Amino acid sequence: MxxxxxxxxxxxxxxxxxxxxxxxxxxxxxxxxxxxxxxxxxxxxxxxxxxxxxxxxxxxxxxxxxxxxxxxxxxxxxxxxxxxxxxxxxxxxxxxxxxxxxxxxxxxxxxxxxxxxxxxxxxxxxxxxxxxxxxxxxxxxxxxxxxxxxxxxxxxxxxxxxxxxxxxxxxxxxxxRATYSPFLPIHPRTGVVMQVPMEETRPDSGTLVWRDPETGERFETPVTGGHCKxxxxxxxxxxxxxxxxxxxxxxxxxxxxxxxxxxxxxxxxxxxxxxxxxELFLDEQGQKISKSKGNGLTIEEWLRYAPPESLAQFMYGAPQRAKRLFFDVIPRAVDDYLANLEKLRAAPEPTNPAWYIHDGEAPDEPGSPASFSMLLNLVSAAGIDDPLKLLQYFGNYIKRDLATGSERSSERVRKFQEWSLNRLEAITIKPNRDLDTGIEIARPDKALMFERLCKHAVAYYSDFVEPQKRHRAPTVLERAALEDLLHALRALPADADAETIQTLLYDIGKRHAFPNLRDWFGCLYQVLLGQQEGPRFGGFVALYGIPGTIGLIEAALAREASA
Structure with a gap:
């Protein structure tokens, strides 16, 4: 080098x-x-x-x-x-x-x-x-x-x-203090590592003299050759x-x-x-993680819910600052890694954590066309319980995007389209799955990152998101805004892109005078998806589809209004 x-x-x-x-x-x-x-x-x-x-x-x-x-x-x-x-x-x-x-x-x-x-x-x-x-x-x-x-x-x-x-x-x-010696002789009869005081140290002969505290027998042991440590x-x-x-x-x-x-x-x-x-890691309550207490996150658990590259991303950031190491940090770590990977593809800068994870060179495969948070929300909204179904859903999305001739797709999605449409079809038509190592197909090549993310998203959703889902009914203010959104979505073309939808969401939030636009987007997450937060909602609608989102809104409006 x-x-x-x-x-x-x-x-x-x-x-x-x-x-x-x-x-x-x-x-x-x-x-x-x-x-x-x-x-x-x-x-x-x-x-x-x-x-x-x-x-x-x-x-x-x-x-x-x-x-x-x-x-x-x-x-x-x-x-x-x-x-x-x-x-x-x-x-x-x-x-x-x-x-x-x-x-x-x-x-x-x-x-x-x-x-x-x-x-x-x-x-x-x-x-x-x-x-x-x-x-x-x-x-x-x-x-x-x-x-x-x-x-x-x-x-x-x-x-x-x-x-x-x-x-x-x-x-x-x-x-x-009375018994301490830097040497621990190995007992010649019992094989025990002894922690005893030294009666004599003999540098000339390279030996120690000590006494068995139970039998009183005196021994002279060489410090060399593995006779002590x-x-x-x-x-x-x-x-x-x-x-x-x-x-x-x-x-x-x-x-x-x-x-x-x-x-x-x-x-x-x-x-x-x-x-x-x-610094050491903290658990969910901010307490120091202890192996004996089992109050942290094991590496086996992390690797069930996210790829190892995301764990490396988590380890890279601010190592001299105490950080919570619990399940809810995983989605952010995955998305931080994916974002940094795209930056690495654009420019190999050594200030980028992905530069260290991949030793300065991005892997030769396409990036993910969606964030991990987006995948989790898609799994949630569509009720997907199988990674292959999630892959198939994306395959249909890509086909739909290509069929419309849309030129508004992000560069990331276009690259993914070029690389993986045939692969996704092969996976969904002739799957050969091993969920411990990733979703594989008949060909011997390694699973793409996106395939692994689909597996992880389904596992994470099943274990952590679904048990916590709580759909609430909309308030009077929220109901009016959702009805407005419903009509607006019905008027949009089927291939409306994420930015167009996101702008529409902002306009509706402002029109209905929410105290803070975050309250409006909080409503979308809580009322439509049953969770406290999520990705950019315009991107979610573009991926999930306008008809599917209309169905979510109609189901929400059917719930009894809250005060």
Whole structure:
């Protein structure tokens, strides 16, 4: 990749972070940069895992554009950590109870599919990352400790044992302070990761002397070769020092850990990486999301209701600001992504989130001819319960638009027409569906974004919109305006475009003296669609069809008027 130093001035957080990494690498004289993300494999990958790897990937790509230098992304699994408690979401819990305290890679796999529990969860992590196409190198803590990759760094930590303790001790309570050591020896008989005080540290021989608190037996353990591991904050610093990590981001809850690990890294003689602190997510009530509480949105849930590109869009925006991560943010994230994708097609600007999601180049397929919000409203108004029916509806709409010879269609719709009319016909005539992977047809090509959006829209509507739908009767003022709209729509030609209809709606709202035009459009959403908000109503009418909209108004006028 050719270096472009002018990109350092791009006003986008990935490039601002990448410029810091570029400065660090230049000062060190290194020929490449090492980016790292960490993973605790006692649980399964989650939506935060996706966010951290995606954000780090964007900084990494920006670094390559600025410098032209190669880089690596290390996905590091702390699989040598001792199992503290049995997870709730695993089989064979009773079996795991007998292995508490042992490294995750020294515990049988409760699922029975891998050599160890750690190996099973590592495989889940790798499959998770591979699903999204991330470019990374996987690293196992157990492998790194046992292979000797950390031996020199461990010996160095042994030499400065008391200095490392001096960094951590002020942060501990009296009892823990009396026993703390940055080293956790592996018990030679039980295999348990021991958290015990060191009676002696012997840098010359590279060993620790400690005592089993239950039996009183005294042991001398090498710090090398996987016979011990480092405590959490010391372990993080050890990694930075031993591997020369240049960049790592972390959540706001780890600010103190980052600070302490950075101090330990300097004690060892290294330089902490460039860091980036991202804010944590909040639930529907504004409370911090907790995996144990289950009060957030899982990645499986997001991917049921929206494409992964929309999740990336959500993760890109304002990472240092707390954001609600709940179901109602999904439609906005999808529509933001679709809008940014169209901008990327027009101009590959690195201030556009879609530029990072697609590495600077838009995919070679047409954009969606409708927003996700519009699809949801179409599903709602037409009572569509099958993605194929939604696709067929759009196929009929496109045919109708082409038959009228309309030249008022948007460029986006025209491009979609050129690409997909035959495809939509093939789907509706000879479908071959797999709703887990998207709607596919007999040909082996990948499902178009629009096909996936149809699947997601039906699922989202069914689970979240339909249960909340409440059609209300119009007020006296609203009834008069709706009757006016009814007559006006009957007088319009069948191919009237969205702007013509939207202008008509504005005129009727003004003519009937609504205190605020938002009240008029609120009436259209609530009375006709049974929901609080929606897309531009003129666009909805153009897509749904004037006859169908007339039917919605007639049904609304048949309801008893409210005061």
């Amino acid at each position: 050719t270096a472009d130093p002018t990109l350092r001035t791009v006003k986008a957080w990935p490039f601002e972070e990448a410029a810091k990494v570029a400065d660090r690498v230049a000062a060190s004289g290194k020929g490449e940069a090492l980016f790292q993300t960490g993973y605790g494999p006692s649980g399964l990958p989650h939506i935060g895992t996706f966010g951290e790897v995606a954000r780090t990937t964007w900084v990494r790509r920006a670094f390559g554009r600025i410098t032209g230098l190669p880089s690596r992304l290390l996905a590091f699994s702390d699989d040598m950590d001792g199992l503290r408690k049995v997870p709730d979401n695993v089989p064979n819990k009773a079996m795991l109870e007998g292995f508490l305290g042992r490294p995750l890679t020294a515990i049988p796999d409760p699922f029975g599919t891998h050599d160890s529990f750690g190996a099973h969860n590592n495989a889940r992590l790798r499959a998770f990352l591979d699903t999204f196409g991330f470019d990374y190198e996987f690293a196992s803590s157990t492998d790194y400790y046992r292979s000797g990759r950390f031996d020199a760094a461990l010996r160095r930590m042994l030499e400065v044992h008391e200095q490392v303790r001096a960094v951590i001790l002020p942060t501990l309570g009296p009892e823990r 480092a405590q959490w904050k010391a372990d993080w610093a050890l990694r930075w020092y031993a591997l020369g990590v240049d960049y790592e981001m972390s959540g706001k809850d780890l600010i103190d850990s980052v600070r302490l690990s950075g101090q330990i890294c300097r004690v060892l003689g290294g330089q902490p990486p460039v860091g980036f602190t991202y």
